[in-house]
Amino acid sequence: MTQQHRNNYFKLVALIVDVAYLVISKYIKEKILGPDSFETFLNKEKHKLVHIYETSQCCECRIPSIKKEKLISRKQLLILYKSDERNQIRDHKKYARNKLTQICICEYSAKAQIDVRVVDITLANYIIQKCGKHALGIDNWIEQIKDVRNEIFHLSDIQEMTDQMFGIKWTKLEGSIMGIAKEISSDYANEAEKHIMQTQKLTIIGDYMLKYEIICRDYWRNKCAEFERAQNQVIDEKAAALQHTMPKLFSRSMEKECHQTMRKIQTLDSMVNKINVMVNIFGSEENVELFDDTELVMKDNKRILIPVFMQLDIPTSWDKTKVFEAIDEFRLTGTPDMNIRIKAISIDDLSMYAEISKQVLGNVHELRSEINKLMSTMLSDAEIDTMENAELCVNLNVPDTSEIATPSSIVG
Known part of the structure; x- marks a missing residue:
């Protein structure tokens, strides 16, 4: 491994963490939030965003217009929202043939004074997809940034990149970042271009290992959501088979207790209390x-x-x-x-x-x-x-x- 190849690798890491994240956050703030704070926006758009995790019909569903697909993990959802089961309304839950057919999402509320910069590329992507105006090119640019992030993760063992490969990845990232920045404003695009040039001239020191860790966490949150989706599908299939073969055993109370147990495992009161x-x-x-x-x-x-x-x-x-x-x-x-x-x-x-x-x-x-x-x-x-x-x-x-x-x- 040459020092130059290692520098190439960490310059791409810096470009994603120091510039791409910032530009994506700025786009969400300027083009999606408008005058609202991020907290207000999350509460307004709660129904759309909660359903990138929750797949069941909920108390706010009026028509089946929202595609309910588990795209993120519960841990990712709880970056944006806090969950308190005490806020659930009993009548909002509905059952049919002892099966829960409608859930209550009143338990979710945006975290107080949350800042848009807490979102990673995965969450930003879904916020823009579900709540944005679908400006031409935005989805493709974010997807390209996510692709380079994934490629960086898969090179974690060697942490090096040839000059030729570096040039290809850098051009891909730079084009995507500048595409998003130009959608914000020409002045901001000029500012983003300066940041990109400064990043290319960086002297790499140990602090960039932290940025590398951020890239890895971002990647693994996305992978964990994929694992969770696959596991939940298996559980749902087994539950459906149990209900079909032994409907008396798979009672409403059993399903209710199962949901309550899972909620207790997944959430914990964050108060300091005693x-x-x-x-x-x-x-x-x-x-x-x-x-x-x-x-x-x-x-x-x-x-x-x-x-x-x-x-x-x-x-x-x-x-x-x-x-x-x-x-x-x-x-x-x-x-x-x-x-x-x-x-x-x-x-x-x-x-x-x-x-x-x-x-x-x-x-x-x-x-x-x-x-x-x-x-x-x-x-x-x-x-x-x-x-x-x-x-x-x-x-x-x-x-x-x-x-x-x-x-x-x-x-x-």
Whole structure:
């Protein structure tokens, strides 16, 4: 492997993650959302988008005009929507011959203050397909970007690309990105072209491994949805055979219990509930001011991000591996406007290198709120029983150039 071939590979990764994702998000925001926030849009279009996962007739179906095909996994759907079974309306469910024929989708609502940048290529593709105006070329351009993403994933073992192959892939990506950008505006197309040129001149360093991980996660979410579709088809076929051969055993209550059990497995309340989150902060606001803007502090969208070290002290009864996976998922799916960005995490002691907005770091109430949101997501994804009393300690260390640490603590 030559360094040039490796650079070729990671430049394509950067072009997808740094430019293609941004342009696709911009297209959705400008050409599909209009004046609405992404949260408002998702609630308005809930019926169309929920049915790329839910295949049954639902309480909002009026005519069979929506093709109901499971195109994504439940995990992908829950990137956009939160699910609360308590919001279901009993009368919205209908049965025929002991079989559930209509479901209630009132349990779904858009995540609060969700940003369009959380969507990956797969979700963006379906949002544009189901809710867009089908501008000429858009579907084809996104499909080409998705194809290159898949090809990059399948080269993960060698992580290299010849100059000739790089040129072909780059031209394909560049044409698709510019095609979408021109649909937004000529000014934005000029801006996108500059980003593409800058990406082609990149010096590849270790940080681009994170972007490579994002590409892989995006790909595997799509593949998992395909696996889930195939498995569900097998289950449906077996259920239909059981109902045909033993209709008395396959009762309405059995099917209802089956659905309830599956829902419990797939969802978990994300409230912190009875888990007390202790946050220990080492380092004062005065120490934070000592950082030099050219070294440890970086500006992003007019915000200053402070590098910090975090370490979780969890109860011994909790599954450390699940906690690690939950935090790592948060790291990979984070958006640029988040106030806490996790850059790296160790599975051994759950210590993290992160960046926190200086504004948040200097306000005890904002910091508590941000950490509680992070911990709530972690508890949900790690399948922790939040109704059991427990203490979770988050130790936050702000590097101090004077090497003097001043501890303080807050309770979440």
